[in-house]
Amino acid sequence: MDALIRNAGADRVGEDASVKLSQVLEESGRKIAEKAMVCARHAGRSQIQKEDILLAMKL
Helix, strand or coil: CHHHHHHCCCCCCCHHHHHHHHHHHHHHHHHHHHHHHHHHHHCCCCCCCHHHHHHHHHC
8 A cells, every 4th residue: 555655646655544445445356346236236247247347447
């Protein structure tokens, strides 16, 4: 996570910031995956595809 934050322009990164970003990204990823599963099921599939993820991000 440090590298991700540094790539965004930060010179220094606190450990608590890295941990929090990790938690936030995991939660966001879980929500996107849940929406993507709904999209896949709506399309009659049980497998999530790239398009499901892209659509889920827009919802």
